[in-house]
Amino acid sequence: MHNVTHECECAERESLFLPREAKILHAHAPTSTEKHFTLQFADGSPLKFQPGQILEVGVMGYGEIPIGIASSPTRTNTFEIVVRTVGRVSTAINSKNVGDSLWVRGPLGHGFDVEALHGHDVLVVAGGIGICPTRSLIQYIADQRDDFGRFVLFYGARDPLQLLFPEDRGVWRATHGIEYHETVDRADISWTGNVGVITTLFRNTHLSEETRVIICGPPVMFEFVIRELDQAGIKRENIYVDLERRMKCGVGKCGHCQINDKYCCIDGPVFTYAEIQELEEAI
DSSP states (O other): OHHHHHHHHHHHHHHTTSOEEEEEEEEEOSSSSEEEEEEEETTOOOOOOOTTOEEEEEETTTEEEEEEOOSOTTSOSOEEEEEEOOSHHHHHHHTOOTTOEEEEEEEESBOOOHHHHTTSOEEEEEEGGGHHHHHHHHHHHHHTGGGSSOEEEEEEESSGGGOOOHHHHHHHHHOTTOEEEEEESSOOTTOOSEESOGGGGGGGOOOOTTOEEEEESOHHHHHHHHHHHHHTTOOGGGEEEEOOOSOOSSSSSSOTTEETTEEHHHHOBEEEHHHHTTOTTOO
């Protein structure tokens, strides 16, 4: 039995180094810089993962980059990612279309501890492209709604054209049991909603001190959101931050994402704020 267990563990570790072919089933560009893919492994097998885990996604001959999974494990045997065009690899990925293949390693890292969220009120604060990895948890909570208390969602972007997932946002607005609030830093003539940074959404929302909070977004956002949560009396061990910073190998070998004694790719990317608040380079 011991040998069988050891062989299974070795096979699991080995699989983290070997990319698997994933076919693109759907692809569209919601903004000028992002592309949204729905993928399925070529062998038809499902991707088993936790909300908040990441994948290393690549194109042969170009390399790979870490991408948060943007869909919930509760939904079918496909999975979704959103890739922002910022460099050589992401440009190669976003040149692909339906019928093409991407190469995927993972899932990697530790995602959200959904068991720790059960029975509690949950607030998700997502800024910019931070909505992508948190969408996995949002869908999970929506699909398992009775397992959680009050569910509040804040989403902010620089301007209306940068807001992702328009269909989802319509569902979130209309769904009883989801308190959805959105804002933009700068409005255009079409925008009739809130204007201001994401912390302006706290003005009209009262939070219980036992609320569990998830934060994902640009580093500048964290300090000001944490300040609001401190004022609401929320303990820092109940605040979860999603840090997808500077990852490279995804398996703790290269040291690229090391923060003192923490590795984003294996200890995270999800940490409690209490774990990383003293690490100056964390955010």
